[in-house]
Every structure is written in C-alpha cells, then in structure tokens.
Amino acid sequence: AQSVAQPEDQVNVAEGNPLTVKCTYSVSGNPYLFWYVQYPNRGLQFLLKYITGDNLVKGSYGFEAEFNKSQTSFHLKKPSALVSDSALYFCAVSSLTTNAGKSTFGDGTTLTVKP
Amino acid sequence: DTEVTQTPKHLVMGMTNKKSLKCEQHMGHRAMYWYKQKAKKPPELMFVYSYEKLSINESVPSRFSPECPNSSLLNLHLHALQPEDSALYLCASSQDFSGQGGETQYFGPGTRLLVL
DSSP, X not given: OOEEEOOOSEEEEETTSOEEEOOEEEOSSOEEEEEEEEOTTSOEEEEEEEXXXXXXXXXXXXXXXXXXXXXXXXXXXESSOOGGGOEEEEEXXXXXXXXXXXXXXXXXXXXXXXX | OXXXXXXXXXXXXXXXXXXXXXXXXXXXXXXXXXXXXXXXXXXXXXXEEETTEEEXXXXXXXXXXXXXXXXXXXXXXEESOOGGGOEEEEEEEESOOOSSSXXXXXXXXOEEEEXX
C-alpha cells in the first residue's frame, strides 16, 4: 500500500515570511512525488514533482520541495510568501511497484498568508 | 497549451435526470481521468482511460458511465444519481498512463454538480 500524510490541516504565515507545508509518504520502492495547488472553485494545478536525481526540486511560482529519503518526506517551501499563495495544497505519491501506478493524494493543507 | 476544459461549470439535476459532463484537452495527451472531489477533501479517482480504452474503474456505481470518443474528449454520463453524488467532478489528462507511476496530471476547472 502507499499513503501520504499531510500532518497540518492549516498553515498560517505572514506575507514575506518563509512558508513550509509538510508531507510524508509511504511506498514500496522508489516514490514519485508531486505537489498540486487548488485555488477556490478551481481544479488542481501542478506545482512540481520529484522523479529522480537532485533532491531539491524547483517548481512554479517560486515554490520548491526537498526530497528526503531517510525521513520519507517531501516538504513544500517558499522563501517569501505572498497573499496570493493562499490556497489548498495537496501532496501526492505514485510508484512503479504499488497501486498500479495510480496517485495517492494527501488530505490537503490549507495555507493562509496574511498581509 | 496546458489547458483542460470542462463543461458545464455548474449542473443541477434531479435524481431521475440524465445528463453528461464533458472534458476536452488539446495537449496530445493519451490518458484522461475522472475524479470526484468533496469540499476540502482530496480528489478520488473514478476512471482512467489510456489510448481511448478504459484502464481503471475504481468500482464506481453504474449510474456513472464514462466514454472516450477520441483521444481529446472524455465524457461522463450521469443517470439516476443520488444526493450524495453532489460534488466537484474533475477531469485530468497526462501524457500517458503506463501503470508505473510518475505521470504529471493536468486538471480542468471541474463541474460542480448538485443532485436534488
């Protein structure tokens, strides 16, 4: 089985401060890890993914995530948060060896950036 | 162009109605997906089409009937739905679906369905 945990339902941060949205995963074999963002009344939008190689992945809108195999984590980060970053963030995992390649999504973390 | 379009944006239907949701992509993707999403919850996979053939059906009730007329179009036919089927229905596409993981999915804006 594969699973994703986003331990925080809600993250609040002041504009201009760094933000972190946490994600841990469990798979058999090597993981493929994704972050998606969902703005209100919209579909999910791809931010970044880790397949292999460099553990630090850079994505859209200044976001980045670090793959940590020993801690089975893939936390999303941004050095300076914007009010417009406020949205629902989903971490997802898929793998070659588990779940027929289908993605498993975490429960989501609502990020609120206050001016 | 990384756009997936869905129509209609909103749909209200009674439990005896028949309606269809439509999805279209012009990215040349060969895999298309239907998801159901309840408010503030993760999307739940319903169906996956790969090269216009149904690859995955996540034990979805038969009142939901998918159709993939060609590689750019995906429909979801709805009949005799229940109030608990009210949700946001998301379509997505990816370059392909190998069953090996790793595909980036591109989502449409969704159809918000209300069943009365």
